[in-house]
Amino acid sequence: MSLSSDDVHKIAHLARLAVSDEEAEALCRDLSNILGLVEQMAAVDTSAIEPMAHPLAMHQRLRPDEVTESDRRDLYLRNAPAAENGLFLVPCVIE
Amino acid sequence: MHHKTLAELSAGLAAGEFSSVELTRHFLERIRAHDERLNSFITVTEEQALAAAEAVDARRAAGEAGPLTGIPLAHKDIFCTLDVRTSCGSRMLDNFVSPYDATVVERLAAAGMVMLGKTNMDEFAMGSSNETSCYGPVHNPWDTERVPGGSSGGSAAAVAARLTPVATGTDTGGSIRQPAALTGITGLKPTYGRCSRWGMIAFASSLDQAGPMARTAEDCALLLSGMAGFDPRDSTSAERPVDDYLAALDRPLDGLKVGLVREFMAQDGLHSGVAAATEAVLEELKRQGAEVVEVSLPHAHLSVPAYYVVAPAECSSNLSRFDGVRFGPRCEDPKDLEDLYKRSRSEGFGAEVKRRILIGAYALSAGYYDAYYLKAQQVRQLIAQDFRVAFEQVDLIVSPTTPDVAFPLGAKTDDPVAMYLQDIYTIAVNLAGLPAISIPAPAADGLPTGFQMIGNHFDEACLLNVAHRLQQATDWHRHAPEGF
Numbered sequence: 001m002s003l004s005s006d007d008v009h010k011i012a013h014l015a016r017l018a019v020s021d022e023e024a025e026a027l028c029r030d031l032s033n034i035l036g037l038v039e040q041m042a043a044v045d046t047s048a049i050e051p052m053a054h055p056l057a058m059h060q061r062l063r064p065d066e067v068t069e070s071d072r073r074d075l076y077l078r079n080a081p082a083a084e085n086g087l088f089l090v091p092c093v094i095e
Numbered sequence: 096m097h098h099k100t101l102a103e104l105s106a107g108l109a110a111g112e113f114s115s116v117e118l119t120r121h122f123l124e125r126i127r128a129h130d131e132r133l134n135s136f137i138t139v140t141e142e143q144a145l146a147a148a149e150a151v152d153a154r155r156a157a158g159e160a161g162p163l164t165g166i167p168l169a170h171k172d173i174f175c176t177l178d179v180r181t182s183c184g185s186r187m188l189d190n191f192v193s194p195y196d197a198t199v200v201e202r203l204a205a206a207g208m209v210m211l212g213k214t215n216m217d218e219f220a221m222g223s224s225n226e227t228s229c230y231g232p233v234h235n236p237w238d239t240e241r242v243p244g245g246s247s248g249g250s251a252a253a254v255a256a257r258l259t260p261v262a263t264g265t266d267t268g269g270s271i272r273q274p275a276a277l278t279g280i281t282g283l284k285p286t287y288g289r290c291s292r293w294g295m296i297a298f299a300s301s302l303d304q305a306g307p308m309a310r311t312a313e314d315c316a317l318l319l320s321g322m323a324g325f326d327p328r329d330s331t332s333a334e335r336p337v338d339d340y341l342a343a344l345d346r347p348l349d350g351l352k353v354g355l356v357r358e359f360m361a362q363d364g365l366h367s368g369v370a371a372a373t374e375a376v377l378e379e380l381k382r383q384g385a386e387v388v389e390v391s392l393p394h395a396h397l398s399v400p401a402y403y404v405v406a407p408a409e410c411s412s413n414l415s416r417f418d419g420v421r422f423g424p425r426c427e428d429p430k431d432l433e434d435l436y437k438r439s440r441s442e443g444f445g446a447e448v449k450r451r452i453l454i455g456a457y458a459l460s461a462g463y464y465d466a467y468y469l470k471a472q473q474v475r476q477l478i479a480q481d482f483r484v485a486f487e488q489v490d491l492i493v494s495p496t497t498p499d500v501a502f503p504l505g506a507k508t509d510d511p512v513a514m515y516l517q518d519i520y521t522i523a524v525n526l527a528g529l530p531a532i533s534i535p536a537p538a539a540d541g542l543p544t545g546f547q548m549i550g551n552h553f554d555e556a557c558l559l560n561v562a563h564r565l566q567q568a569t570d571w572h573r574h575a576p577e578g579f
Contacts, residue, residue, distance in 0.1 A: 008453070015411060015456040016418070017449055018437040027453065033512050034454055038467065040400045041474050051472035052479060054301050054331070055287040055528020056552070061330060075194035081425035088420050091429050 115165030164207030172213035187443035197294025214249030244274030269521025272533035276496035276545020287528035288333035291326035299409035312562035316340035354390030354489035368539025398523035404471035411455030496545030
């Protein structure tokens with residue numbers, strides 16, 4: 001699988017990454033090489049194999065629906081680049 | 096003092112030969128004197144360390160001391176530490192001060208351990224050489240022109256150079272074992288779910304696991320005893336008791352059945368000196384009464400391809416939280432929300448992290464999911480099945496940890512695929528969720544090599560036992576790099 005510069009720009013948009021045309025060129029090469037490695041998997045027939053999502057056969061635990069954490073909003077907001085009145089600030093989304 | 100193991104330091108503290116404050120000062124001085132050449136620490140927490148050491152000395156005076164009380168350690172900078180910068184080796188978190196401690200950090204502090212600082216690492220643990228850190232590469236103390244391995248390269252280099260007695264690491268595809276091998280130390284990746292992932296910044300959630308890095312198996316057993324255990328805050332934490340690793344250390348090896356992975360020994364690119372080192376360890380195992388047979392892992396050669404779908408897919412999801420809104424730097428003058436996301440992420444992430452996010456986003460995108468992600472999960476099943484079959488025949492599966500010795504800085508930075516193949520012997524273990532240890536084997540070309548032992552699920556006690564018996568009878572783990 002060889003990716004084009006167009007493909008790279010599309011994937012970059014899905015991942016919300018800004019990629020310049022220059023970067024896209026290098027990424028075409030690198031990502032195509034990685035996909036070349038990945039495609040070695042095509043050599044093995046897996047049609048009857050149950051996919052394995054997780055290393056241990058375990059079920060999601062449930063816990064009682066109780067408050068267990070204290071209010072630490074200010075601590076969590078401390079790392080935000082812009083916060084005010086307990087809210088994260090972003091550019092205007094709705095006029 | 097710095098040549099003593101954790102076990103020896105623990106005995107010295109108990110006998111009153113030195114205090115934790117003295118020990119902590121000694122290691123802080125060593126970091127000051129030597130780390131300029133290694134770059135193994137991102138943050139040194141001198142004041143907090145001395146305050147913590149004073150507090151644990153007081154605890155000891157009051158009669159409250161366990162085997163870890165007063166021992167200094169370093170944490171990989173992937174573990175969140177309350178009020179201390181937790182960077183994950185990324186510009187994205189350069190100014191991130193964690194609002195809480197990771198469970199592993201909290202447990203070791205509660206056991207009385209003293210944090211010296213946070214160690215350098217590949218950005219978001221993505222790398223095998225410690226060259227993707229935004230704080231610059233770590234240098235291997237055995238040859239500072241060479242890499243220490245990665246992603247826990249800072250922890251490995253710091254332990255090897257005796258700047259800390261022990262350190263924590265994390266292992267998603269070999270990130271504890273490969274740097275342990277390349278720096279001549281002992282590193283254990285526990286069974287998936289054995290140590291809590293809470294507060295450990297996520298890379299690939301179905302693969303990530305924390306573990307101990309030390310100079311001996313005994314020290315790994317001590318440190319793991321403090322790290323392991325069920326944590327309700329981690330939804331995939333294993334709800335089962337922790338074995339008594341220390342009690343199992345001295346069991347004789349008579350009758351132990353060891354399986355050498357045939358395919359790994361026949362691998363192209365296996366350094367002859369590394370192969371010879373593996374043979375030397377096998378001879379010692381036989382001398383102690385173990386039976387060595389060959390086992391086959393017929394799908395293991397597909398572990399790197401499967402991993403480079405599974406891990407990037409999980410990383411593209413996990414790293415979507417770094418969006419310029421909740422953490423990290425924000426781009427200048429965003430024209431709208433999408434521009435803010437895109438430019439903040441592009442400025443905050445380095446090249447390797449971007450490559451993996453893009454591969455993951457591609458593998459998960461409409462039309463490609465079955466061909467890549469589903470396929471990789473099926474291959475993952477085949478790899479896990481290979482191990483299940485092999486463990487019907489043997490107690491332990493062994494191989495070299497890496498195909499080669501430490502390579503020169505910059506040698507593989509332009510070729511991501513060549514870098515990925517560094518982990519060819521370690522990655523299958525993560526896909527199957529098994530525990531594995533790397534211990535020092537005889538040197539090749541004057542550089543350390545590693546011997547990997549893979550155990551069945553939750554059989555860390557067996558790995559530590561065999562590693563300890565080997566280390567009792569050999570001196571490969573006692574060599575120290577010169578000049579530190």
